[in-house]
Amino acid sequence: MIRRSRVGRPSPARRSRRCGRRRRLGLGGEAVAAAPRVLRKRGRLVIGGLGSTPVCELDLKSLVRGANTIVGVRGRSPDAVTRSIELLADGRSGLEIVPSVDVDLDQVDNMLGRMATGQRPVSPHVVIRPQLRRPTDQKRGSLS
Incomplete structure (x- = not known):
């Protein structure tokens, strides 16, 4: 934990001793x-x-x-x-409040096709997450 000085910034002494192994x-x-x-x-x-x-x-x-x-x-x-x-x-x-749609690699072609035909997702921000796996009960291409 980095302790804060009165103005909300790490004091110079504490700034030089960052948390863990962050250097x-x-x-x-x-x-x-x-x-x-x-x-x-x-x-x-x-x-x-x-x-x-x-x-x-x-x-x-x-x-x-x-x-x-x-x-x-x-x-x-x-x-x-x-x-x-x-x-x-x-x-x-503030990035956590930016609305986005997450898609896995299997959904990229479908998403690009939808966007090309004007069927945009709910959010203009599409994030490709290779590790994301679609639930078995979700149909392919149902992102809205």
């Missing part, structure tokens, strides 16, 4: 190379703002065993990325 590393090849040692299981390394890409060696075996992912981002300042991550981590993004 912020400085930019550079050394920081990227250190990722396998500090990422938790199924952790994510986000790399952004690299002017000239550093060359480094990665412990791929540790990354694979930890089921870790590496994601590259661009186009935003480090402060904006940090703020976005904090909003998502605190559950204050």
Whole structure:
């Protein structure tokens, strides 16, 4: 748990001791190379703002065993990325109230066909979730 200062933001001392194994590393090849040692299981390394890409060696075996992912981002300042991550981590993004329709991979063709003929779903936001499985009593294509 991150304790908040009076203004609602983590105090500088607490900000440096993030929860669990969530860490912020400085930019550079050394920081990227250190990722396998500090990422938790199924952790994510986000790399952004690299002017000239550093060359480094990665412990791929540790990354694979930890089921870790590496994601590259661009186009935003480090402060904006940090703020976005904090909003998502605190559950204050507002994304949970955006209406959406979830479809599994078996329903993608049907959904695209319906949308092409003007039979749009209830929400304009369609999310493809490969892990989603349709209940056995639901007919194929009944998403409304």
